[in-house]
Amino acid sequence: MHQQLETVVNQLNEIILGKKDQIKLALVCLLAKGHLLIEDLPGMGKTTLAHALAKVLGLDFQRIQFTSDLLPADIIGSAIYRRSDETFKFHQGPIFTQVILADEVNRATPKSQSALLEAMEEYQVTSEGVSRKLPEPFFVIATQNPFHQIGTYPLPESQLDRFLIRISLGYPAQEVERLLFKGQETRIQIEALQSVLNAEKLLAFQREVEAVTVTDTLLDYLQALVAATRNSTQWSHGLSPRGGLALLKAAKAWALLEGRDFVVPEDIQAVWEPVASHRLMNQTGTSAAGSSPVLAILESTEIPR
């Protein structure tokens, strides 16, 4: 079982070069039934990651480019009048898929954003008073551009909290970029990818994540970390219980990815920053990815023995 997860990581590594941790975190997010937020500039490989992930896992993939004139119906779908039998027939929008890339999610109006967020939270969409179930697994990868805030609707903190993990791909290293230039076009590479898993297997992995053991000493550690954010003056408020739960889930998924059925302190440490930083607001907004105050918490919190 673990072998397959390793293969997934390796295959993705060949396409998105030099971003092993981010790939693993993306996978962790999927295994923990969470959603992924990528904060990055255009052209960093967000789409490639989403696309490749869907392909390797054997899942359906859709992409929505969020714009200011995007309407909820453009995401969910709408009922269209059919003249032949004089009825309204619901046409599914792009959200009815297993992996969805919501590109530049902060460009759309809050109304459209909330349509996506309802789907993320409830695993269903409501149109014309009828709720429709989304396929399983359902995994949202949203991206936003943190630097061009004019004419955007930044996600409020309550909605940021819905994303289990936030990562940033960032510029590749020099050698890695060189390889990128030398290599094949990524689109062709993705086409050539063999899917390692399928939806069913992925669901089985998700169940396995839930069964991963966390001992009391580690819960102590986790609570100590959460408490540290609440006691710190760096942020206006600390991690919510949902944030703590997210940390626990992500750590479990990380442990499974590492081939263990129990969590060790390093699992919590590995997912700490991606899980915590976008939930912690300072005076100017959310902490940037890889922010040092969040990592400092890790440095100052002892691991209980």
Next chain:
Amino acid sequence: MNSAISKRQLQTRELPIIPIVIAQQCVLLPLYFFIPLWIVALNLFAAGLVVWSMKNKSFEVDRWLKLVITAAAIVGILVVFRKFSGRDAGVALISAMYGLKILETKKLRDANLLLSLGFFMLVAGFLFTQKPWIALYQFIPIIAILNALVSMQSIGRGKVVKRSLGQVIRSLSQYLLLALPIMIVLFLFFPRLGGPIWRMPGASTAASGVSDSMTPGDVSSLQLFDKVAFRAKFNGSAPNEKDLYWRMLTLGEYDGITWTRAGTTPYKLPESELTGKELIDYSITLEATRLNYLVTLDRPIKAPQRSTLLKDFTTYTPFRIMDRTRYQVTSAPTLPIETQLSDTQRSFYTNIPQDGNLKTKNWAQEQRQKYQSDAEFIHSVLVQINQQEYFYTLQPPIMREDVVDSFWFDYQRGFCEHYAGALVFIARAAGIPARVVIGYQGGEKNPLSDYWIVRYANAHAWTEIWYEDLGWVRIDPTAAIASHRVEQDLLTDYRQRESLFDNFDIVDLEDLGLFKQFEYWMDQVNNNWNDWILDYNSQRQRQLFSNWGFSKITNEQLIAFMLIIVSLFLGFISFRWLHQKDRKDQVARAYEKFQSKLAKEGLVNVDSTTGPMQLINQLKELEYSALVRSPHKSVRSKYEQHIKAIEAYIHYRYQNDKPDFKAKKNLLLQFRQV
């Protein structure tokens, strides 16, 4: 959670009946040897009934049945003992009631009472015997009670981790260990009463060995008692075993049948007589004799405290020796006594009844004429004992009339009392002052320790003959018997009288059988127990504290000291206990030690936020680079061992919450090896 509700739930929950019954029966077990068998049966029946009804939920012991059983037990005890007071009846009653208490142990409260009472019941065993073995045994019921109490605490706690007997004992012993300092402080400080707290009526200690009179002839067989009469410890080197004449009583008056003691004149030895004499310092631990006399090595120069040295060198105490008594004495074996004898005394010590034993009387007077001096005459009598057919036996024929005559001329067989009695009679008949001394002779040295054991079997009678200028001289006629005329089974018993015939060496430890060694060891334990525990009375307590620089300490001060020390200790323990949460367990400590050791060796870079996985990664990197440099197997195995230990730690710590004792043990071993 509402605590009232939870409490009620607790009460109705299943009690841990089996541990409770085990604890109760452990408490009662030593008493079962001393109470009537039917109470034992009743108690076991009650326990069995409760266990059975626990297995069969529908069955419940009827309230009236309980009442009837209890009433029957009370009536039964009343019928058997005719009273409730006294040791035997009292203990029988309390053990019956305690045994039956299990029948109405339904609630947590009852069980708590039953178990707490158990601690009190433990004391009852000491009413019957105070040997060290019973004290040792008491640890078993204490552990059992603690175990039951602990299992009661875990009612309603959900899953209980099953533990092996060894683990249970180990963890409960830790509680006992905590109680140990308090126990010692209470023992040392609690003011002692002068005597025992109570004296049990009807609990007589049969005293035999030496009595305060001697009637040769009325005993046809003397039992060799293995029981210890006293133990003696010499401060310097001990005299030869054949010189160990332990004096108890001097018998001077003879009515033709019985020798009794006479005279109670106190005597103070003039200091001047002691110059140039060899002095022997020793202490004696005397078992209860129910007599007023102390045993001393012949001849004591000063009576121990609260006793008087009499003129006949008997050491008299105004109270009977009812308990084991310990005293210090100094003796001068070569001390001459009464070199001058007044006429009254002379006639007293030569007085024999006018009638009876005429044959011996005449024979003695005739014989005396043949010798120049008293000494030569006495010597000739001893020679006669040695040369003629005189036998030493513990089963002499019964002699009713003219005891000396029939012994000396007809039977010529008897034991020390017969010989001593006859010799004194003969001497007196010849006009030589003489008297019988009774006490003990010899003893055995415990080869494992430096004290002597003297048993009832060592009881002996000898004579003192008065010579002009020499005073009273000890003459032991029994020693004169030729060894081939001593009954064979007495000779083979090494303890019996051997020193009189041959000078046996002190028993060599290597020659002893295993059993004998064990016996000596037991006696040593017993002796230390008596010395340090049972005989720790108010006098020794005072002595102990005066050794520590507290002379004249009052009882109030003792109690104050005791309370201060105990409360300081309890305060310390509770402080530790309150802060126990901060303290790490054994494994964590071992791991941290291991970690800092690796850091010290410069192998790894760690702080409190470094997890074990990181440690492994660091080590793996090191191993890799070391292997690149020099691909030696030893390099690999070194790191491999470290990594294995950490992996074991990870599994122990993070794989599950249940404590795995075996894994813990292995893990600690692994860390220690590194």
